[in-house]
Amino acid sequence: MPDIETIRKDFPILSQQVYDRPLIYLDNAATTQMPETVLRRLEEHYRKDNANVHRGIHILSERSTESYEKARDTVHGFLGGGAGSEVIFTSGTTDSINLAAFGLAHTLSPGDRVIVSVLEHHANLLPWQRLCAVSGAELLVLPCPDGEPDLTQYEQWLSEGRVRIVALTQVSNLTGTVFPLRKMSRPAREAGALFLADGAQGLRHETAPVEELGCDFYCFSGHKVLGPTGIGVLWGKKEALELLEPLRLGGGMVDVVQEQSYTAAGLPARLEAGTPNYSGAIALAAALEYLTSLNRKQVSDREDELLRYAEKQLSGIPGLHILGKPQERAGALSFTLDDVHPFDAASVVDKFGIALRSGTHCAQPALASFGVSAALRLSPAFYNTFEEIDEAVKAIVRTKEMFQKWTKKS
Amino acid sequence: MDEKELSIAEYEQTFIDDLNELEDWFLQYEYLLQISADLPRIPSERRKEENRVQGCQSGVWLEMAYTDGRIRVTADSEALIIRGILSIAVDLLDGRTPEEIVSYSPRYISETNIKKQISTDRFNGLSSVVDTVKQFAAGAIRRED
Ligand SMILES: Cc1ncc(COP(=O)(O)O)c(C=O)c1O
Numbered sequence: 001m002p003d004i005e006t007i008r009k010d011f012p013i014l015s016q017q018v019y020d021r022p023l024i025y026l027d028n029a030a031t032t033q034m035p036e037t038v039l040r041r042l043e044e045h046y047r048k049d050n051a052n053v054h055r056g057i058h059i060l061s062e063r064s065t066e067s068y069e070k071a072r073d074t075v076h077g078f079l080g081g082g083a084g085s086e087v088i089f090t091s092g093t094t095d096s097i098n099l100a101a102f103g104l105a106h107t108l109s110p111g112d113r114v115i116v117s118v119l120e121h122h123a124n125l126l127p128w129q130r131l132c133a134v135s136g137a138e139l140l141v142l143p144c145p146d147g148e149p150d151l152t153q154y155e156q157w158l159s160e161g162r163v164r165i166v167a168l169t170q171v172s173n174l175t176g177t178v179f180p181l182r183k184m185s186r187p188a189r190e191a192g193a194l195f196l197a198d199g200a201q202g203l204r205h206e207t208a209p210v211e212e213l214g215c216d217f218y219c220f221s222g223h224k225v226l227g228p229t230g231i232g233v234l235w236g237k238k239e240a241l242e243l244l245e246p247l248r249l250g251g252g253m254v255d256v257v258q259e260q261s262y263t264a265a266g267l268p269a270r271l272e273a274g275t276p277n278y279s280g281a282i283a284l285a286a287a288l289e290y291l292t293s294l295n296r297k298q299v300s301d302r303e304d305e306l307l308r309y310a311e312k313q314l315s316g317i318p319g320l321h322i323l324g325k326p327q328e329r330a331g332a333l334s335f336t337l338d339d340v341h342p343f344d345a346a347s348v349v350d351k352f353g354i355a356l357r358s359g360t361h362c363a364q365p366a367l368a369s370f371g372v373s374a375a376l377r378l379s380p381a382f383y384n385t386f387e388e389i390d391e392a393v394k395a396i397v398r399t400k401e402m403f404q405k406w407t408k409k410s
Numbered sequence: 411m412d413e414k415e416l417s418i419a420e421y422e423q424t425f426i427d428d429l430n431e432l433e434d435w436f437l438q439y440e441y442l443l444q445i446s447a448d449l450p451r452i453p454s455e456r457r458k459e460e461n462r463v464q465g466c467q468s469g470v471w472l473e474m475a476y477t478d479g480r481i482r483v484t485a486d487s488e489a490l491i492i493r494g495i496l497s498i499a500v501d502l503l504d505g506r507t508p509e510e511i512v513s514y515s516p517r518y519i520s521e522t523n524i525k526k527q528i529s530t531d532r533f534n535g536l537s538s539v540v541d542t543v544k545q546f547a548a549g550a551i552r553r554e555d
Contacts, residue, residue, distance in 0.1 A: 019435065341489040347527065348491075351435040402436075406443040406490060 001298040007383050010035040010290075014383060021353035024388045029173050029201055029332040029379035030357050031223045034287070038226060041286035045279050053278045054252060054269075068278040071285035072268070075233055078288040079218065080209020085237050088271045089281050092232035093200040094123040096219035097167070099234055099271060100196055101127035103244025104165060110136030114165045115157060115193075117142040117149055117179070118369045119172040122362045124198040128167055137164070144369065147175040147324020154184065158191040166193050170202025170213075174363045174377070175324035176307065176332040178205065185214025194240055200224055204303060204381070205330040207296045216240040222280060227287035231280030234271070241267055248273040299382045304330060306380035306389060313393045314378070319400065323370050332379035334361065337400055339407040342374040345399050349376075352395035418502050418514045425498050429522040438523055442494025449497035452486035463539055470496065472542060476550040480505050483543055495524055495536060503543050508554075511547035516540050 001007070008014055013033045016023050025033065045067065051060035053068045075087045090096045108114075114128050118141050132139040140157055143150045149168075157163060166188040171178050185195045196217035197210075203220045210218045217240055222231035234241075246253060246264065250273040255263045264270045291299060311333055314320055319338035337345055346358030357377040360367055367373060378392060416424075432438045452471050463470040463485075470492060475482040483504045485496040498518055503511055519525050519536065 343489040344491050348436075348439060351439075402439070403443070403490060406447060 001294050001302065001382075004383070004385055007294070008385075010037070011383055012036060012039075018353045019351055024352075024354045024384075024391055026378050026380055026384060026388065026392055027355045027357045028381035028384075029224070029377060031229070032204075032226050032381055033383070034226055034228065034283075035290050037290050038228070038283050038286045042228065042279060042283040045282050050279070052275055064278060067282045068276070071278075071281040074285035074288055075281075076235075078292065079233075079235050080211060081235055082209075082211050084239070085211070085235060086241055086267050088234040088236070088241065088268045089276050089278075090219075090232045090234050091230050091277065092221040092223070093121075093198060093219045094221075094232075096217075096232050096234035097123055097196070097198065098127045099247050100217050100219070100236075100244065101131045101167075102247040103271075104194070105131050105135050106245055107243060108132075108135035108137045108164055111162060112137040112164045113140055113157070113162050114138070114167070115140045115142060115154070115163055115188075116167050117144055117169065119144050119147070119149075119174060119177060119363065119366045120167075120169055121173050121198065121200065122364070123200075124167055124169055125365070128165070141365070142168075144175075144177065144324075144366075147172070147177045147326040147329075149177070149179060149184070151180075151183070155187060158187050158193070161191070163188070163191055163193045165196065167196040167198065169198040169200075171205055171330050171332075172324075172326075172363075172366070173201045173332060174334050174361050174366045174375070175326055176201075176329040176334075176379075177324060177326035178202075178328040178330050181206075181213045181215070189214060189216075194243075201331050204291075205300050207300055210235060222284040222287065225284075225287055226290060227284035228280050231277045231284050233284075238267060241271065244271060246271055246273065250274050252276075294382070300330075302382040303380060306382075306384055306386065307331065307333060309386055310378055310380060310389045310393075313389060314396070317393070317397055317400070320396070323367075323372075323375060332377055334375040334377040336372055336375050337396070340400055340403040342376045344403060345376055345396070348399040348402060349392070349395050352391070352398075354392050354395050356392070418506060418510055419517075422498075422502055422516070422518050425501075425518050426521050429518075429524070435523065439491060439494075443490055444494075445497045445501075446490050446493035449486070449493055449500060450484060452484060457486070463542065470539065472539060474543060474546045476508070476546070479507060481508055481511055481543065481547050481550065485539060491527070492536075495519075495527075496539065499536075499539055499543070503540075508547035508550040512544055512551065514540075514544070 011033045049063040051064045053065040072087045114132055114137055116125055116128055142154055168179050181197055188195045194216045197215045199218050199220040203225050216237050218235040220233055223229040253265055253270050253273040255265050321336050323334045342358040346356055349356055359374055429438055457471045461471050463472055470487045472485045483500050485500050487493045
């Protein structure tokens with residue numbers, strides 16, 4: 001990996017001033033920034049090659065289609081999917097999970113069971129809630145005391161039978177808990193369940209092939225891996241994807257259409273009705289190529305180091321409580337401050353030029369399991385520096401002091 | 411200075427001037443925290459879903475009454491900066507006649523940095539606080555007629 005100054009030059013957005021201070025962007029779990037090469041790729045596509053894909057025979061359509069299908073191969077290669085697997089482009093993780101959950105509804109009957117964990121993002125909870133509501137299946141929510149999944153309970157549920165689907169996050173967007181996916185997917189699949197991993201936060205961390213993790217489905221969003229918004233992926237084993245009833249019907253996903261009926265095309269088209277976000281897919285491929293060129297393992301290691309450093313520095317602040325103590329943490333950590341509402345803290349920290357996330361993080365049951373309703377979150381990416389973490393910690397301390405003065409009085 | 415001798419708009423102007431004189435965000439926050447200290451708390455048992463203001467990311471509660479020809483208003487929030495903003499609204503509206511309230515249109519948000527605070531933090535409920543009080547005042551006038 002090149003040195004940090006060189007890397008930071010690739011990200012034009014990072015070099016700006018906000019409120020007359022250098023921007024310190026530590027909200028990478030919400031979205032990551034795009035490097036110059038991705039921005040250029042997007043622009044180039046629109047300047048030179050833009051045309052709808054799989055539609056025309058003219059030269060631009062051919063170029064556009066070729067880039068789109070090449071992007072699919074790039075994603076497939078990046079994920080380490082084998083020959084028996086396929087990449088479906090979606091609009092993001094949320095879309096991917098909805099596609100899977102809706103598509104599997106017809107495979108469930110009353111009494112069947114679906115497992116998620118309490119640390120799930122709402123995107124990996126609500127689609128399964130509805131699936132269970134419409135199919136009569138039961139939703140089991142795995143407790144994660146102190147941010148670590150309860151594996152004993154998990155094995156217990158699996159051994160009781162009738163678990164058809166297990167849907168777990170790879171890395172929690174709240175606590176940064178790294179789920180032991182290999183360890184959890186094996187017994188699930190032995191028990192006959194399909195295993196879906198929400199890789200939104202995990203893909204920058206884990207470099208092993210998805211096949212090795214034991215997934216049937218794997219979902220992620222382009223905008224959390226240096227790509228643009230509005231593009232995401234549902235990767236799946238072909239036999240798992242074949243199970244899915246298409247959520248969306250329309251152009252591009254059919255073979256023969258008559259007035260009263262249609263026959264569907266094969267994968268991946270069957271699950272990609274309508275004009276796909278091909279420019280997003282092309283830019284996403286550029287983002288993944290950029291990550292590969294930096295060396296994925298080194299990117300992941302650097303992010304781990306930054307997070308460990310942040311955890312150490314924050315732990316030293318009296319009255320600051322980090323949520324959870326998982327065995328392995330990646331990408332993000334969340335915390336509360338005695339006497340300071342997260343909303344207040346984030347407002348003030350923002351004026352120091354520091355972007356943290358505050359609120360519920362789309363994970364209300366996860367927060368509730370820690371007995372809080374809101375928290376602050378710090379999530380570094382490899383393009384952040386240790387000095388930036390120092391500045392953030394200083395700003396948090398000053399914010400705390402500012403509020404303490406007033407909470408003592410009232 | 412007895413603020414009740416000022417019209418709502420005149421009194422509001424003092425807040426606008428105070429805030430706009432403070433050149434940086436930190437001083438403006440200090441100002442809001444300072445005035446929030448004078449706003450009475452709504453005890454947790456009276457913070458109910460019915461009087462919770464919709465659209466606020468951090469909880470906001472509003473209590474209103476109409477007695478002796480005056481509207482009584484108080485508000486509370488878990489977040490102190492929000493409490494500061496609310497206490498301006500409460501200072502302006504509490505103890506006014508319904509007629510004064512219905513003809514008031516707030517400027518302290520649009521003419522100060524508070525508008526930026528609101529847009530960044532999605533504190534959409536703030537304008538609905540004033541709207542709710544105005545509706546309550548309009549209801550009081552209708553009942554009188
Ligand atoms: C763990 C996790 N799952 C799902 C999502 C949803 O991603 P998107 O909003 O891109 O669909 C997020 C995004 O915050 C996430 O962190």
